[in-house]
Amino acid sequence: MSHAQCLPAEAPATPDTSRASLRIGILAALMTVAMWTTWTVGSRFAMQGAQPLSPALLAVIRFGTSALLLAPWWWRCGLIPRGVPKLALLGLMFGGLPYQFLVLWGLRYAPASEAGPLLAGTLPLFIGLLSLLVQGEKLSGVRIAGIVLITLGALAITGTGLLRFADGHWRGHLLVLAAAFSWSIYTVAFRRSGLSxxxxxxxxxLWSVLLLAPFALLPALEGMAQMPAGVLLKHVLIQGIMAGVVALITFTTAVRYLGPSRTSAITALTPVAVTLVAMLLLGEAPGLPELAGCLLITSGVVLASGVLRRRARLA
Structure with missing residues (x-):
């Protein structure tokens, strides 16, 4: 394998506030919302369908596809990219297997209608705290208010499921919270790594495949051989291409142009998107708590993303 230096992307120390960069960042964040919505719904069906798939199988599909499609990049960078802080590389690992398994195991215990809002709704909170502690990023009162509204909206959509301990959903809730914290570590580490x-x-x-190979590669290959071609291609598209490649690229692009806190605020629209998908495709009618939660999240995103502040400066 080549050990040529992997040149980091030239990311500004602070998010670019130009009009063009702001548009690129918002577009990338909205594309991430679309990817995450599809992945959340697709994973839930895969885990609880007529023939449920194991988290290890889904992980091999996701990261195996990613490693194959992005082989030219990791071949050039090597196993350990030079010029990148080791702690940042370690932090990037939290966006791989830890996040994948925590979310999938969480979906085994809690329904997507509860896990999705809890995951997306707590991300701005965790990322805001880590950005404050690690990077010294200052959060204005408006952005803090936005984060609070997003968290309240997520709790409203999740509803009383958080309080029902008899059905075991609390296990899923704890796993999803751990997944949100894991992704927050990845987000802050990406900013420090300087990588594209x-x-x-x-x-x-690459590293997710290497860690998975000794334990799950052969069983996963046997499972994929027994799957119908159409089903396998569907999971390669959702798990591998959309979640493993496109979503990571669009999310990190948004972080580069908007910063971690504002990016996580916009991606908090994911539960709103999931609710709309359920209405349009599944005919599900959301109740008053879900509608109130969507309104709170949308209002919180407007505040925490800094859109109003940007327009005030332009005015």
């Missing part, structure tokens, strides 16, 4: 979104996705995909 493609380089970070290639690094995560």
């Amino acid at each position: 979104g493609v380089q970070a996705a290639a690094f995560v995909g």
Whole structure:
């Protein structure tokens, strides 16, 4: 394997506030919302369908596809990219297997209608705290208010499921909270690494496959051989291409242009998107708590993303 230096992307120390960069960041964040919505719904069906798939099988599909598609990047960078802080590389690993398994195991215990809002709704909180502690990023009162509204909206959509201990959903809730914290570590580590979104996705995909191979590769290959071609291609598209490659690239692009806190605020629209998908495709009618939660999240995103502050400066 080549050991040529993996040149980091030139990311500014602070998010670029130009109009063009702001548009690129918001577009990338909204694309991430679309990817995450599809992945959350698809994973839930895969885990609880007529023939449920194991988390290890889904992980091999996700990261195996990512490692194959992004082979030119990790081949050039090597196993350990030079010029990148080791702690940042370690932090990037939290966006791979830890996040994948925590979310999938959480979906085994808690329904997507509870796990999705809890995951997306607590991300801005965790990322805001880590950005404050690690990077010294200052959060204005408006952005803090936005984060609070997003968290309250997520809790409203989750509803009383958080309080029902008899059905075991609390196990899923704890796993999802751990997944949100794991992704927050990845987000802050990406900013410190200086890598591009493609380089970070290639690094995560390669190391996830290497760690999975001794334990799950052969059983996963046997499971994929028994799957119908159409089903396998569907999971390769959702788990591998969309979640393993495209979502990582769009998310890290948004972080580069908007910063971790504002990016996580916009991606908090994911539970709102899931609710709309359920209404349009599944005919599900959300109740008053779900509608109130969507309104709170949307309001919180407007505040925490800094859109109003940007427009005030332009005015």
